[in-house]
Amino acid sequence: MIRVDDLKxxxxxxxxxDGISFQAAKGEIFGLLGPNGAGKTTTISIxxxxxxxxxxxxTVDGRTMSPTASSVKKVMGVVPQETALYEELTARENLRFWGGLYDxxxxxxxxxxxxxxxLIGLIDRSDDAVKTYSGGMxxxxxxxxxxVHEPRLLLLDExxxxxxxxxxxxxxxxxREAARNGTTVLYTTHYMQEAEELCQRLAILDHGKILAEGTVDELKKMVGEGEIVTVRGSFTAQQMHQALEGHPHVHAVSLEDHQAMLSVAGDGGTARLLQDLLGQDLEVNGVNVQPPSxxxxxxxxxxxxxxx
Ligand SMILES: Nc1ncnc2c1ncn2[C@@H]1O[C@H](COP(=O)(O)OP(=O)(O)O)[C@@H](O)[C@H]1O
Ligand SMILES: [Mg+2]
Known part of the structure; x- marks a missing residue:
């Protein structure tokens, strides 16, 4: 439905x-997840x-997009990061005005x-001026x-x-309701959890580049399928590295002085690892165990x- 090729x-x-490419199908919710400055707004704006x-x-439905391609723009709905409402008008009037712009x-x-x-739950307040609304409304x-114009592609920026x-x-x-009705959604966020809850597929964006792309489950498999064990203490990275040598089922996701994030496979693997670490001369003062995220x-x- 939408296809982006080597965008710069x-x-x-x-x-x-910096050269991003991805595709999203009809009715799919595709996420661009990345920190501030990653290039999300720039991508959406293009x-x-x-x-x-x-x-x-x-390309959208096979047609190439450009700032002058007005027929392509008509199939899109854009929700910018900043709200663009007429405060003196009511919700109904704002919506009517906007629909009018789309003929x-x-x-x-x-x-x-x-x-x-x-759909947006404002029917009860639809004839009140927007200036009386809460931020959430x-x-x-x-x-x-x-x-309002039933776009085939909805672009949402945080x-x-x-x-x-x-x-x-x-x-x-x-x-979700818009997507169920067949609208393709492109959704940017820097909230991990939101991307995880909402998006069928997503791309992780950093410094203008896509680092990985896939379903949430596919991405999580990159850190292993077991548990993620974060260990904190006064050990050095080198000491932890040595302590892990007898544990082939443990893979270091990140390893620094005083903190190691470990992916641990297999039943009881975490218990065996912790027993072993505590039996050695490693100073451990905090452990956190989670499924991959x-x-x-x-x-x-x-x-x-x-x-x-
Ligand atoms: N008009 C501009 N001029 C110069 N640099 C810009 C401009 N707009 C964005 N940038 C830079 O491009 C990068 C990506 O910005 P942006 O797309 O807004 O990121 P995000 O929306 O992911 O926070 C940032 O480093 C930002 O400072
Ligand atoms: Mg932004």
């Missing part, structure tokens, strides 16, 4: 997007035609505005604006940043944590 964007010497790429192509009118527009108000309306947990859940539900995938790929 440079600002002078600075490479914001796809939506707000920015021109330095090189590379974007909708009359009973079709009226019906669709009602559906979207229902404004975010939901912002999402509604991107949906739509849940700064919203309360309840509004966040309802935003994710609206996105995207966070660990990110650490393995970049050597650092993805924090807010």
């Amino acid at each position: 964007k440079t600002y002078g010497q600075h490479v914001a997007v 796809i939506s035609g707000l920015l021109e790429a330095t090189s590379g192509t974007v 909708m009118s009359g009973s079709r527009l009226k019906k669709r505005v009602g559906e979207v108000l229902e 404004k975010r939901r309306l912002n999402l509604g604006l991107g949906l 739509p849940t940043v700064g919203v309360d947990p309840q509004a966040r859940l309802s935003i994710l539900d609206v996105i 995207l966070e660990q995938v990110f650490i393995k790929l970049t050597g650092r944590e993805l924090r807010d």
Whole structure:
């Protein structure tokens, strides 16, 4: 449905997007997960035609996208990071105005505005001015604006940043519903957990490059299928490295002085490892055991944590 080939964007010497390629099918929710500055907004802006790429192509339903390709733009709904609402107007008026920009009118527009108000849960407040809304309500309306013309491709740039947990859940539900109705969704976030909950497939983006791509399960397999054991203490990386030598079922995801993240395979493997570490002269003062997560995938790929 959408296909991005070797997309690049440079600002002078600075490479914001460095040759990224991916595809998403009809009705799929595809995620771009990466920290601030990874190139998410730049990528979304190029796809939506707000920015021109330095090189590379974007095709939507086989048609090539460019800032002047207005027929391609019409199949897209764009939800920017910042809300773009008329505060003096009501939710219904904002939606009607936006639908009008996409050549909708009359009973079709009226019906669709009602559906979207229902979908985003604002039907009860639909005739109040937007300036009286909470932050979460404004975010939901912002999402509604991107949906009013029933886009085949929905582009969302971190739509849940700064919203309360309840509004966040309802935003994710609206996105899932749009995808169920056949809309392809391209979703950017720096929240691991959100990417994990929402996206069927995702790409991990850092410094303008895709480091890995796949389903959440495929990505997690990169750090092994067992448990992830994080050990902290006053040991050196070298000491831990030696201590692990007799443990072929243990693989170091990251190993630094005072902290090791280990992937441990097999039943009872973690218990055997911990017994052994404690039996040696390693000073261990904290242990955390978890199933594999995207966070660990990110650490393995970049050597650092993805924090807010
Ligand atoms: N207009 C611009 N001029 C120069 N550099 C930019 C511009 N826009 C973005 N960048 C840089 O490009 C990189 C990617 O930015 P962006 O796409 O906004 O990342 P993200 O949305 O993942 O946080 C960053 O290093 C950012 O500073
Ligand atoms: Mg951004």
